[in-house]
Every structure is written in structure tokens, then in C-alpha cells.
Amino acid sequence: MTSTDKNTPKREGFFSRLKKRFGTNDTEGSRNQPGNDRSLSLGLGSLSWLSGRKLDAELAEELEDQLLLADVGVETTGRILKELETRLRNSDSVATALRATLNDIIAPRAQELKIDTSVKPYVILMVGVNGSGKTTTIGKLAKHFKQQGLSVMLAAGDTFRAAAVEQLQVWGERNDVPVIAQGTGADPAAVIFDAIEAARSRNIDVLLADTAGRLQNQDTLMRELQKIVRVVGKTDSAAPHETMLVLDASLGQNALTQAIQFHKVIGLTGITMTKLDGGAKGGTLVALANQLDVAFRFIGTGEHADNLEQFDTDGFIDTLLTTDSSTTDTLPDND
Secondary structure, eight states: OOOOOTTSOOOOOHHHHHHHHHTTOOSTTTTTOTTOOOOOSSSSOOSGGGTTOOOOHHHHHHHHHHHHHTTOOHHHHHHHHHHHHHHTTSOSOHHHHHHHHHHHHHGGGBOOOOOOTTSSSEEEEEEOOTTSOHHHHHHHHHHHHHHTTOOEEEEOOOOSOHHHHHHHHHHHHHHTOOEEOOOTTOOHHHHHHHHHHHHHHTTOSEEEEOOOOOOTTOHHHHHHHHHHHHHHHHHOTTOSSEEEEEEEGGGTHHHHHHHHHHHHHHOOOEEEEEOTTTTOOTHHHHHHHHHOOOEEEEEEOSSSTTOEEEOOHHHHHHHHHOOOTTOOOOOOOOO
């Protein structure tokens, strides 16, 4: 790692920058409306409107509307309202009870991905639909692990698109990590199998395996994923050691549908959410946490190699529930 220039300003945390952006209330239906501090671009907005209020039928209905508009979903919204009723028997603050309820749902899913360095290679299988940012996330993860002092190799398991292999090779060059690839149309399982053997022979710590993007309802491609998992398991009964789904946050409840189906087919161990800085509604993550027992690993915040941050429960809830309507700053360009 290169040393940081002492004169270089410290980069703000992702959630801090999100709060600044979404505090502008520059969203459809709220533009040019002074005093509207309940922005739904990211989530619920400022909780000042809850101050001093009791959870009566009127407030429950308002909260339900806000949660649904924030993409929390019907099932999770129902749970939140039910738990609020229980908590408020011992609390006078709706805002405090809401924060505690969200923490109970989300915190168990915020689990850091820890690489077992006694396993070489530690195989991370990356899956997701087209356009989710999967290959870009692999490049970011490669840099992340290298910064931890780990050796990394990439496997170009998306053999359907020549551009996918080329994109992965570009990320390999940027991060100075080797990429195992074959020609377009090669058997993805065979490519990843060969990559595991190559990584083992070179004593590589982490192998990041790309796969072709696919919709959760494409049976043939989902069966192909099952084959990849079976083949990888022949090299090590515990492999893949991490099966990470990359989700596009802007898809709302469809992201939840994708996650449930991928988990059903191959068994997920981690989720990385991308494009949360592009106007997506944060409630999708609350629904995921409530309905799927899979760890939240990272948040993708842009196209650059540094635009990846470990998921943080407190930071996320702060962003979901708090905006500063007086600020007009926006996120820096990080395309």
C-alpha cells in the first residue's frame, strides 16, 4: 500500500455522504417544497415529525405509508409496526423504538467477511443478474483483499460474453492480480476448476470467481450455477467458501425476489449491494434482513476501485432515518 499524502483531505464515509445527498430532498414530488424533510429518495427522512406523538391509528397509518414508500415491503412493515406496539409499552419515544426495532432486524445480518488463510485458495463465487455490477465488484474486492496483504487470483467464469472476460482482465491489470480465462463459450465450471488448481499451485489466498449474469427465473442458467457449485466442491468439500450475491439496490422489492431465489438454488452466504448512491430506497435492505438469513458484506458506492465499503448497521440506520434538510451538498462524482 502506498502512503497517503498528509495534505490529502480525508474522504468522508459513504453513509455520511449519502445523508448529505439525500438531505437535499431533490426527489420527484418534493422539489421546490420548503420544509419537506421526509425525503424518500433513500428512506424515511428526518424523524422530527414523530416528536411528541403517540402511536395511535393515525400515526401507525403514516408510518406504514412511509415504510412502504421506502421499499421496506408489506411483510417487514407489518413486523415493524407490531414490534413498535410492544416496545412502546415501555417507551415514550416512537423514534427511539423505531430505531431499536430496525437495529434488531438489521444488526444480525451485518457480518464482516473474514478470510480463512489456512484455506488456500479461499474460493468466493460471485453471482447475480446482468447489470448488477458483479464484475466491477470483483475488481473492487481484489483491491480490498490485496490491501489486507492477501494474494488474489481472478477466474473468468462468465464465458458467454467476450466483453466480460476482457473487463475482468482489465481489473486484473489494475490490481496486478492474475486472471485465469479461456475462450468464449468454454465450460464455466471447467474454467473455475482450472483456476482453483492454478491458485493452489501458486499458494494464492483468495480466488474470486466470476459467473455469467442471469435472471433468477432462467432455469438453464440456474442449473449451470448448481453445476459450478458441485464442481468447485470436488476440489474442497467446503468450497465455495463464500457465495456472494451482488444486488442492484435500485431494483427495490425485485432485489428481494432475486435474493430469495438465488439462495434457494445455490445457498448464499453473503450479499453486496450496489448503486445505493444512485437514488435507491434503503428499505430494500431492511426487507432483505427480515426475510433472508444471509450476511450483508459490502456496499458498492461507485465505479472506482475504492468505491466499496463494509456494511455498517449504525451508519445505515442513521442514513435511513436522518436527513439534514438544510444541506445542499451532493455526492462527489464517482462513476
